[in-house]
Amino acid sequence: MVDETPLHEDDVMLAEPSVEEGRPDDRIDDERMDEENNLKPEFVRAVADALEDEDAQAVYDLVEPLHPADIADLIELMDKEDRAVLAASITDLMSGEVIAELNDHVREDMMEALPAEAVAQIVEQLETDDAVQLIEDLDEADQRAVLAEIELEDRIAIQSALAYPEETAGRLMSRELVAVPEHLTVGDLIDYLRDSSDLPDEFYEIFVVDEKHHPVGTCALSWIMRAPRAIPLADVMKRDQTLIPVTLDQEEVGLMFQKYNLISAAVVDENERLVGQMTVDDVVHIISEEAGEDALLMSGAGDGDINEPIREAYSARVRWLVANLGTALVASLIIAMFGAAIEQLVALAVLMPIVASIGGNAGTQTMAVTVRAIATNQLTRSNTRRILWREMRVALLNGATVATLVGIATALIFTPQLGGVIALAMVINVAIAGSAGVLVPVGFDRLGQDPAVASSVFVTMITDSMGFFAFLGLAVASGIVG
Structure with a gap:
């Protein structure tokens, strides 16, 4: 049983951040990163030399301390023919986080070089929206081969997302969310969150739905933590909410988040049923992508990607x-x-x-x-x-x-x-x-x-x-x- 005795303010100690949880420039020493938190040319050359010498252990030792985002940067900095060799030398470091951070063209090349089983293993590590982004770049035959290796539940979710047009909320939304019926009390919700083993790793908002799974309100976690247990959710939830249709273009989604100051928002299908959510981290990518896209389109420079064939x-x-x-x-x-x-x-x-x-x-x-x-x-x-x-x-x-x-x-x-x-x-x-x-x-x-x-x-x-x-x-x- 969980002890619910209130803590006194003096009993709460703020944890000092560990080295691993510190600032990005504290992740690794100065031999690898410069003042702007970019990989140093000398370090990139050292990795390239180790690859040329076919010294896989030296490559692994150099790369292992890097953050997944920095590993992705390193792969992009390598010549095209060296990327597959680098990936093979650090197989267990090639996590879903690394793949998700890769440039679209580089990721596509990497996925085409890997067998379907290996791609499926990477996909299963990712959130649904990231998995969809990875698979949608593959050709149809490769998509079928990869999906055949994925567990049924994940396969259904990915196929459902791929059914929506590109750059729409349905394609980009996350299906990992917390939705509860409106008849619960705050205490019921807290007990559910503590006991459930099938919750997203991170979430900030609870969606409240009716018997037809239509969203009727939202509850921020900060409200739940401060409200008495006996209070019904209907009394603390926010009924006014911004609903995003699955077919809405990603640019319009970004504008809605900007206009209404949203952290997350429910995505609904044509029957107004809750099917997913958009979160602010997704929208940051959308806004950045759309801004760059407009500038490049005005110049007629295509994707404007240095990794584009x-x-x-x-x-x-x-x-x-x-x-x-x-x-x-x-x-x-x-x-x-x-x-x-x-x-x-x-x-x-x-x-x-x-x-x-x-x-x-x-x-x-x-x-x-x-x-x-x-x-x-x-x-x-x-x-x-x-x-x-x-x-x-x-x-x-x-x-x-x-x-x-x-x-x-x-x-x-x-x-x-x-x-x-x-x-x-x-x-x-x-x-x-x-x-x-x-x-x-x-x-x-x-x-x-x-x-x-x-x-x-x-x-x-x-x-x-x-x-x-x-x-x-x-x-x-x-x-x-x-």
Whole structure:
């Protein structure tokens, strides 16, 4: 029987953290880690030399003190052909924690090199969401082979998650949670938590459900520990809660956690039944992944992963460069229209890149703000006009400032008339850039496309083309050239 005698404050002693539980930079000595908690080049070379000498024991002795996250970093730092050899030298150190920390491309290569039985053993060490992330990268045949080696209960949970679309709450949620009926008292719940052997390793919130397994409230562990045993859960639970549909996109999940300050949230199926939970540690990864993804999509750099196979990196990047080539031809055609004017006044050719460059930068600034506003739900259909007008005003102020500086410099170096022309062209192009920076991403979003994907290509085309057209057209219209 558990002694429930209350402890006096003086009887409670705070445990000193052990070396193993200390800060990350206390895990191992300075021979392996630098001041920024990264593996030192000398240590990585020592491991590589031991692998080259086929000294498996030396490799193991070097790697054994490392934290799982640092072992994952070490594997990623190795050449591709050395990774499997390293893994074979430290077999019992290749825990699920190490695999979960690996880069997606590196993990995929590692899993393909291991037999299905070995992958299944790793999968069974992982939480369901991490196991799903590992298996979803395998091809269909390998998935079937691995799943056949996994225990039935785990197999059903993983197959259920794989049935949901990628990057949705159903694919990413954890099925390890604590759910109890609402008729329990606080004492009943505490006894259940103490006696049950089938609880998650870590949890912070209790989900309260009705007879149909619909979530009706939540109880933080801190509330349970402070409430008298006789109090019904219905009296202490929080009834207002944020429910996440299984089909909700991961980006929307991240926004919900950010907006409502959540630590965890229930995931429900189409019948409003509790099927899992999302926790803040999962959402941190989601937010980081989405932020990096948007930045890379805007540049057309694909995954932007240094471990991505060269063929995939080439395929992802070259199509946007080809598209950019096509849009650049539009600007070239406009320049060709004013070829005779440029021949008469070489200064036009000297100044054209300035107009296009400033317009392009202004458009990129506005586009970055717009894409972020769309991603965070700050820009919606209800405020698009207001945001457009705001960015137009910002663009006009920026354009006037830069135009004044460029106009004065051009007037001093060339002629006052040419200075006035380039100043006016600059204002026009920056104003157009501000509009394009909002309208192009919003247009993609309205069409159901990711606004970050190709916005930069089209915004650049618009700013370059209109910049050249405005500058050269004004030069001809003003009579500077015939």
